[in-house]
Amino acid sequence: MKLLGILNKDDHREYGICYVNMRADGSSSINGNISDILITKPGLLPEIQGAAFVLRASLDQDLEVGNILAFSESDVILRVDAEEAPSLWKLSVQQGGFISVSSDIQMWKPLHVGILTVSDKASQGLREDTAGPALAKAVSRIGGIVEKQYILPDEQSEIEKLLCKWVDEADLHVILVTGGTGLSSRDVTPEALESIADKIIPGIGEFMRSRTVYYTPRSILSRGLAVTRKKSLIIAVPGSQTGAEECFEAVAPVIRHGVEILRDWEKECGHKK
Known part of the structure; x- marks a missing residue:
C-alpha cells in the first residue's frame, strides 16, 4: 500500500507532505488546522461535508474499522474509525508526525x-x-x-x-x-x-x-x-x-x-x- 496524494478538499490543492497531529481534545489536525482525515482509493471522490484532507492510497484491499495504518518513513500511526461512504474511510491520529506522498503504508490489526x-x-x-x-x-x-x-x-x-x-x-x-x-x-x-x-x-x-x-x-x-x-x-x-x-x-x-x-x-x- 502506498500514499499517492494528499488533497485538501476545501480548495482542492494537492500536498506532497503534511503534518498530522491529535489535539488535546482528541480531534485530528493537519498542518495545525482542525480537519477530518479521510482515505480512499484513487478516482472520483464522493460528496464530503466539512473540512477534510483526503489521502489517496493504492489500497490492495478494503479497510475495516479498527485497522491501524503505519507509515514506513515516519512514526505516524492512524486508525480507521468509520466508513464514511463506499471506499472512503475516516481516520483518527494515534501518533502524529509528517506524512509524505510515496510513503509505504502498512495495515495492522489493532x-x-x-x-x-x-x-x-x-x-x-x-x-x-x-x-x-x-x-x-x-x-x-x-x-x-x-x-x-x-x-x-x-x-x-x-x-x-x-x-x-x-x-x-x-x-x-x-x-x-x-x-x-x-x-x-x-x-x-x-x-x-x-x-x-x-x-x-x-x-x-x-x-x-x-x-x-x-x-x-x-x-x-x-x-x-x-x-x-x-x-x-x-x-x-x-x-x-x-x-x-x-x-x-x-x-x-x-x-x-x-x-x-x-x-x-x-x-x-x-x-x-
Whole structure:
C-alpha cells in the first residue's frame, strides 16, 4: 500500500507532505488546522461535508474499522474509525508526525492491551500512578488500544488471578505490568508471571536491562521479564514512569512481531522498525 496524494478538499490543492497531529481534545489536525482525515482509493471522490484532507492510497484491499495504518518513513500511526461512504474511510491520529506522498503504508490489526500497575501505595491512593498512564499512551506507537487498566497491591495471588482473567476471558494480545520488579520482599511480580506462564522469553528482559543501563547502572537490579500465556504476551517493567517508558521503548519494535507469531496472523510479519 502506498500514499499517492494528499488533497485538501476545501480548495482542492494537492500536498506532497503534511503534518498530522491529535489535539488535546482528541480531534485530528493537519498542518495545525482542525480537519477530518479521510482515505480512499484513487478516482472520483464522493460528496464530503466539512473540512477534510483526503489521502489517496493504492489500497490492495478494503479497510475495516479498527485497522491501524503505519507509515514506513515516519512514526505516524492512524486508525480507521468509520466508513464514511463506499471506499472512503475516516481516520483518527494515534501518533502524529509528517506524512509524505510515496510513503509505504502498512495495515495492522489493532493490539488489544491491558495495563496493570502493581503498587501497595498506588492501590491505597497514597501515591499517584504515573507509569500506568504513560504506558497506556505509549502503546499507540505499536497500534495498541488499551482495553483494561487496573491497580493492584503487591500480592502475588491477586496479580496471578487478574492476569489469568485478562488472558483467559478477555483474550488480550499484550499485557504490560509495571511495578514489583525490584529486590524488596514485597516485589513479587516476576514470580507471579512465571507461575502462570507457558513460556518465558529471556531475551526481552535481558534487552531491557542492556539498553536502560546506559541511563542508570541500577537498572541491572531490575527483574523485568516477559512470558507468554496461551496467545498473550505479558511483559513486566519497572514501577517508575521513567523506567517503564525506557523499557517499553527498548522492546516496542518486537512486540507486534511476537504477537503475530503467537496469533498465527498471516501477511503481517513485515513491519517497520
